[in-house]
Amino acid sequence: MKRLEGRVAIITGSGQGIGKAIALGMAREGAAVVIAEIGEANGLQVKSDVEGLGGKASAIPTDVSREDSVNAMVEQSIKEFGRVDILVNNAGIYPVSPIEEMAEELWDRVIGTNLTGTFLCSKAVVPAFLKQRAGRIINIASGRALQGAVEGAHYAASKAGIIGFTKALALEVAPYGVTVNAICPGVTDTAQPRGHRTEEELYAMAAKIPLGRIGQTEDLVGPAIFLASDAARFVTGQMVIVNGGAIMW
């Protein structure tokens, strides 16, 4: 039995990496997926991948840091699929920078995409969720929110902010049966760490992780589907930490 049959899921930043894996995973479980992605070509590629699996998808170019863009995306999702049941706030950026060189503009961009983007997308779907007295919000935070990050003060702050936001929103919408949770991935094998880490550095990181490897995007799919499915209807305001034991919280 497919666990998300008949559901509509919006996954932000799903043109690549973790978001793409979650979109494909949710589609395999029967959900129609909205690829809310700033990079139009990537978004269209994932849409066609989902359709190749026999799933339903829509690619909607979206800048999660802009309220008008987010609202238009949610509106169009509801117009195309008639409803929305699941929101995965995955869109995020991590441009490394030592604090003394961190321009205010860069800080604003990281907070604006990662944290404000999560706020804007959540705000846009909540009215529909409250009305249908059901809905799932899954925020992609990070182990960095728990332990900080060298050259990633903006990123760590944005991800810790997501966790605080998750708990506060969970309290607010719990009376309506809507749940809000966060997934904290560890280092995951995507373009992001490969952009600023050598292969040797990644191997060294893997050696320090109890399960002996860095994460693959597929590792995040099961937890995301669990949180989106009926099985997790009483789980809210929580962090699900998926990192091979790198940080045990």
Place this chain on the structure above:
Amino acid sequence: METSEKKIAVVSGGAGGIGAAVVSRLAQGGFVPVILDRDESLGREVLARLGLQEGQGAFLLVDVTKKPQVHGAFERVRAEFRRIDVLVNLAGGTLHAKLIQDFPLKEWREVIDANLKSTFLCCQAVFPIMKTQRSGSIINTASNYGVTGSATRTAYSAAKAGIIAFTKSIAAELAPYGVRANVIAPGRTATQRVMGQYDAETWAAKGREIPMGRAAEPAEIAEGVAFLAGDDSGYMTGQTLHVNGGMVMP
């Protein structure tokens, strides 16, 4: 299917309220459940209700606070089923709730042993089996009280906090063998044992204190256990999954 090809799940405290739901959920997920419990009639009833015949499930009468009994039980499971894929340690409970100045040492030890020592003994007994298999998933049961503490529940809160730290430690020890260990932390759960402590009105009022407006159903805890038992959580180890309707958000 041959017995040896089936996945085996040992559930300590499998005759209890949450235990029965976990056994049912794991059986539904294709596991052969093996119940370790002190209550034989209740334990056999759980298996009978699921319509499990010989070989599809088993009950072993075990006091999980007694090392020889625990090790003997795991030997029997190994002899009969050849493997253990999942261990769920659910045995335990609050047992005694008293102010600290009134808490007898004997009762303190009972609570610590029933919750923490039983978890240690079962994990120790399953370790060689899972190590040889180079696979396995252990789920230990804590409680939101293991994070927040609770007046009159000093022993229980200490035991549950102990289980969380114990699980992190064995997670690190077992990881090189591909064995995972995580914690399920139920909040207030609507088992007969717990509900029996309140009149209907108080129970409803207690439910309203929880953000989602009610206590957990045992089946909802069982879903969390099933998630931690299976491949969906394959890259998770040393973590705690709280299923509490938002009662505590650590």
